Amino acid sequence: MNNKKERKGLVIVNTGNGKGKTTAAVGTLFRSYGHGFRICVIQFIKAEEVKTGEFLAAQSLGIEWHYCGDGFVFESETAQNSAEIAREGWRLAKEKISDQKYDLVILDEFTYPLKFGWLDISEVIDWLKDNKPSTMHLVITGRNALPELIDYADLVTEMKEIKHPYREQKIPAQIGTDF
Amino acid sequence: MNNKKERKGLVIVNTGNGKGKTTAAVGTLFRSYGHGFRICVIQFIKAEEVKTGEFLAAQSLGIEWHYCGDGFVFESETAQNSAEIAREGWRLAKEKISDQKYDLVILDEFTYPLKFGWLDISEVIDWLKDNKPSTMHLVITGRNALPELIDYADLVTEMKEIKHPYREQKIPAQIGTDF
Numbered sequence: 001m002n003n004k005k006e007r008k009g010l011v012i013v014n015t016g017n018g019k020g021k022t023t024a025a026v027g028t029l030f031r032s033y034g035h036g037f038r039i040c041v042i043q044f045i046k047a048e049e050v051k052t053g054e055f056l057a058a059q060s061l062g063i064e065w066h067y068c069g070d071g072f073v074f075e076s077e078t079a080q081n082s083a084e085i086a087r088e089g090w091r092l093a094k095e096k097i098s099d100q101k102y103d104l105v106i107l108d109e110f111t112y113p114l115k116f117g118w119l120d121i122s123e124v125i126d127w128l129k130d131n132k133p134s135t136m137h138l139v140i141t142g143r144n145a146l147p148e149l150i151d152y153a154d155l156v157t158e159m160k161e162i163k164h165p166y167r168e169q170k171i172p173a174q175i176g177t178d179f
Numbered sequence: 180m181n182n183k184k185e186r187k188g189l190v191i192v193n194t195g196n197g198k199g200k201t202t203a204a205v206g207t208l209f210r211s212y213g214h215g216f217r218i219c220v221i222q223f224i225k226a227e228e229v230k231t232g233e234f235l236a237a238q239s240l241g242i243e244w245h246y247c248g249d250g251f252v253f254e255s256e257t258a259q260n261s262a263e264i265a266r267e268g269w270r271l272a273k274e275k276i277s278d279q280k281y282d283l284v285i286l287d288e289f290t291y292p293l294k295f296g297w298l299d300i301s302e303v304i305d306w307l308k309d310n311k312p313s314t315m316h317l318v319i320t321g322r323n324a325l326p327e328l329i330d331y332a333d334l335v336t337e338m339k340e341i342k343h344p345y346r347e348q349k350i351p352a353q354i355g356t357d358f
Contacts, residue, residue: 007353007354008344008350008353010344010350010353010356012198012356014199015341016339018336018337019191019203019334019336020193020199020203020206020336020338022206023203023206023207023210024198024199024202024203024206024338025206026205026206026209026210027199027201027202027203027204027205027206027207027208027209027233028202028206028355028356029206029209030205030206030208030209030232030233030236031202031205031231031232031233031236031355031356031358032232032355032356033232033236034231034232034233034234034235034236034237034239035232035235035354035355037355052210052213053209053210053211053212053213053214054206054209054210054213055213056213056214057209057210057212057213058213060213103355104355137353137355137356150341150342153342154342154344154347154348154350155198155342155343155344155356156340156341156342157197157198157199157338157339157340157341158197158338158339158341159199159203159336159337159338159339160195160336160337160338160339161335161336162194162329162335162336162337163329163332163333163334163335164334165187165189165333165334168333169333171187171189171333174186174187174189174316175186175214176207176210176211176214176216176282176283176316177189177191177207177210177211177316177334179210
């Protein structure tokens with residue numbers, strides 16, 4: 001990319017209970033793709049079986065995409081397994097972030113492994129402070145972003161639910177808008 | 180698209196003072212693109228001179244994109260001109276929405292012409308109720324969504340600013356994340 005020296009790589013957190021956290025991260029991906037950025041997406045929590053529109057689109061455009069989840073969002077009897085998969089995801093994230101190859105790295109739903117204590121928040125942030133390339137944008141999504149993460153981030157948006165089609169009208173998740 | 184009969188076209192509003200309104204709309208575009216949806220974007224307010232990453236990406240993928248703005252966001256001496264351009268944009272939007280050709284139409288920053296009274300909110304919503312195809316998703320973005328619009332929408336998210344890089348650190352808008 002041109003103008004690398006003038007660029008300041010932002011740490012962006014999309015959090016809150018509303019829709020639009022992953023969606024906005026995907027929007028940043030599309031925006032960055034338009035500028036020729038080199039992009040890597042790592043999805044925590046979500047499992048590969050779900051072929052989302054964003055995954056299909058990224059695949060068709062040759063954008064790097066990794067799944068590091070088993071599909072269970074909440075702590076449960078599978079937590080041991082989920083935690084191990086998340087730690088594997090973080091090892092992959094560190095590899096991708098530190099190799100200086102990317103302009104944008106997205107860690108989707110990365111707040112959960114931090115919130116659940118599967119990864120130590122201080123260790124993660126200390127590592128990022130030392131190793132994130134200064135011009136690389138980093139986007140992290142998920143509910144319940146910890147205060148330490150918000151403190152570290154440059155840009156934090158809370159996606160707040162005002163009206164939800166399932167809750168109000170029992171309309172189930174829709175192709176193209178929800179996945 | 181398959182499963183058209185089972186689909187319920189949602190009316191989605193991304194509003195609030197935070198980042199991520201247009202970004203999430205662009206994310207919905209990317210998600211929909213992955214599913215092979217036919218997409219049309221109409222940008223109000225923004226002028227064509229700004230070649231955003233999302234515009235460049237859409238152009239490279241053959242996604243239909245229209246600019247209907249003169250670049251002035253706020254009411255000013257240019258309001259007369261801005262209002263006329265916005266009304267032209269709405270005429271185009273009606274044409275696109277009613278021709279049954281699209282699975283997703285995005286009206287970016289469309290809340291402003293409504294808020295400023297350049298278009299009559301009741302007329303707009305009555306027209307949409309009568310003419311929006313039932314399986315077509317419609318995404319509207321912008322601050323200060325009027326109560327009538329929120330009432331009509333299926334899904335409303337408020338993007339709330341928690342932390343902003345310019346306000347807190349004087350970091351200007353960045354390529355790839357802001358445009």
